[in-house]
Amino acid sequence: MTLELSHLSRRFTDFPALDDVSLSIAPGEFLALLGPSGSGKTTLLRILAGLDYPDAGSVHLDGHNFLAAQARERKIGLVFQHYALFRHLTVAENVAFGLRVRKRKLRPSKAAITERVDQLLKRVQLDGYGHRYPTQLSGGQRQRVALARALAVEPDLLLLDEPFGALDAQVRLTLRRWLRELHEDLKLTTIFVTHDQEEALELADRIAVMNRGRIEQVGTPEAIYQQPATPFVCEFIGKVNKLPVTCTDGKLAAGEWVLDGDPWHGRHAHATAYVRPEHLALGVPANQPAWIAHLRHIYLAGSVVHLELYVPAIDQTLEADIAGEDVARLGLQTGVDLRVAPRSAVVFAIDKPGDDATVQDRWMWQAQSTIFA
Numbered sequence: 001m002t003l004e005l006s007h008l009s010r011r012f013t014d015f016p017a018l019d020d021v022s023l024s025i026a027p028g029e030f031l032a033l034l035g036p037s038g039s040g041k042t043t044l045l046r047i048l049a050g051l052d053y054p055d056a057g058s059v060h061l062d063g064h065n066f067l068a069a070q071a072r073e074r075k076i077g078l079v080f081q082h083y084a085l086f087r088h089l090t091v092a093e094n095v096a097f098g099l100r101v102r103k104r105k106l107r108p109s110k111a112a113i114t115e116r117v118d119q120l121l122k123r124v125q126l127d128g129y130g131h132r133y134p135t136q137l138s139g140g141q142r143q144r145v146a147l148a149r150a151l152a153v154e155p156d157l158l159l160l161d162e163p164f165g166a167l168d169a170q171v172r173l174t175l176r177r178w179l180r181e182l183h184e185d186l187k188l189t190t191i192f193v194t195h196d197q198e199e200a201l202e203l204a205d206r207i208a209v210m211n212r213g214r215i216e217q218v219g220t221p222e223a224i225y226q227q228p229a230t231p232f233v234c235e236f237i238g239k240v241n242k243l244p245v246t247c248t249d250g251k252l253a254a255g256e257w258v259l260d261g262d263p264w265h266g267r268h269a270h271a272t273a274y275v276r277p278e279h280l281a282l283g284v285p286a287n288q289p290a291w292i293a294h295l296r297h298i299y300l301a302g303s304v305v306h307l308e309l310y311v312p313a314i315d316q317t318l319e320a321d322i323a324g325e326d327v328a329r330l331g332l333q334t335g336v337d338l339r340v341a342p343r344s345a346v347v348f349a350i351d352k353p354g355d356d357a358t359v360q361d362r363w364m365w366q367a368q369s370t371i372f373a
Helices: 041-049 091-100 110-123 139-152 169-186 197-203 221-226 231-236
Strands: 003-012 015-025 030-034 056-061 076-079 157-161 189-194 206-211 214-219 241-248 251-254 270-275 280-282 291-301 304-311 316-323 337-342 344-350 362-366
Touching: 003 041, 015 041, 015 056, 015 214, 030 041, 030 197, 041 076, 041 157, 041 189, 076 139, 091 110, 091 139, 110 139, 139 169, 169 197, 189 197, 197 221, 206 221, 206 231, 214 221, 214 231, 231 270, 241 316, 280 316, 304 337
Parallel strands: 030 189, 030 206, 076 157, 157 189
Antiparallel strands: 003 015, 003 056, 206 214, 241 251, 241 270, 270 344, 280 337, 291 304, 291 337, 304 316, 344 362
16 A cells, blocks of 8 residues: 655745655555654654645545545554653553544454453563553553554554654664564554654665755665765765865865866866765875875774864864774874775765755765775
């Protein structure tokens, strides 16, 4: 049952919460709506849930007008960030709530409801907790109760609005991996709203990156990270070094780093290069274009080490990520000078510094030489 969103727009006074949003969601897909606060992701989720309506546009499910159906008829399970559990009801009663409030002719028998609740509590690893009240549970347990309640009504579409936002980091990590396993088991079409890029990259089949009411890019986590379509996606997804590039004598360069080639053949005098920390090579041979960088700090972060490098030629501080064992191998210590250069970069041409780049101006640059330490 493919869900087709076409040209959705929604304004609040002068603020465009959604601006001509179109998206196709496949059956059984786990889609993450990722973006900063105010990007429109929650507004989009609320429209699908029947809690809001667009000013323009349409949503169709297998050719049928999805927005024409009342919220209770859309077969949707909705999980909020702050659980929204009924404190005066037990865990079992919370999970059963959606079934018990159905119209009489659609309501299962008491025995069927009890059986369904027991099955769901076991699925969310809370069997034996049915008699407890929400206040007697941890945050992670309450969120699993909220998910079980959403699944109780056997939805066709599961909507999750930043469900782990109120939990601590370790609980979030555990729950999102559990949620991915649950999704793979149920094969339920799921839309997950988050501003946490790590959650989106780990959980989703596809990610829709939103900004100012528009979708900047839709793709697999790998494509979003490795092949960002816009400067916003470059900067929002993961860490990145942002470098000004100029075209001089037919060559694009940032200081001593000269890019081999110019896909625009001199049409653009300026560009911006985005380099991931893990794509910054250290110990570049003298016959390769590179900067001399001063190693200011070494930050240990488990198996990965973050390096802070100051490059006088471009007057910028760059960040490089390397494996922990490479620190000793390369003889790295604070205060040493290194030859560094990007292995790869995403380059966006601009007409002048400060201008916005467009998708058509993108160049996925790769170093031709592979002689890097």
